[in-house]
Amino acid sequence: MRIDILTLFPQFFHTPLQNAIFRRAKDKDLVSFNVYNIRDYTHDRHHVVDDYTFGGGAGMLLKPEPVFEALEDVLKDRLEDELPIPVILTTPQGQTFSQPLAYQLAQHKRIAILCGHYEGIDDRIREHLVTHEISIGDYVLSGGELPALVIADALVRLVPGVLGSEDSPVTDSHSDGLLEYPQFTRPADFRGWKVPEILLSGNHAKIAAWRREQSILKTASRRPDLLAKTSLTAEEKKFVSGLALPQADADVNEQSK
């Protein structure tokens, strides 16, 4: 996979892209990253990338010319018969990023991410250049660089081979629509807090059943919205409808402690 990032702050990406998951993906030659400075695509002496809003109003907008030129340059070696390359704009007005959207985008060999900035962008960029507008949640950030890294992280870890098989994305929270079950490592008794007995039993069927139940309990108490969208067996549905949720909450919700 190739990820092209267009930004006014290329330095922002240098350290993150050299570490952790990004580094792993690059070292294995599974993903490549290119960061482009939109300012390099201006032609005036002062490299101006923003301008006033027609019709008045506070704040400056990202001008269309450097963004179009940058993206046309980045996409110029696209083969005619290739699928259209998703061009993602990070914006609080976009659709909320999610694991299903991450899976969908991770199917592409290439994507480009345009980091939103200033008070906004000239709407012709959004209308004629961008294919996906994505927000990472209902809060306001100063720029689209962190969202771009968030999106890139979520995609990169889905590229086959980036993660080891032990930490397969299939068991992640959200990948089956449920939150992850609690996990423990040694010691089995830490300061008197014991690991659930069943996990030491060696009975894999029972452990799998316990984990599934814990996932359902946690999702029911913390994210009933997710649970409503998940496919459960008839037996699991009965289990959920029998839950006294405030009590289930006390069992699994660490935040209440």
Ligand code: 6GU
């Ligand atoms: Cl993608 N951009 C900005 N500026 N703020 C956000 C966001 C994006 N997603 C959540 N808040």
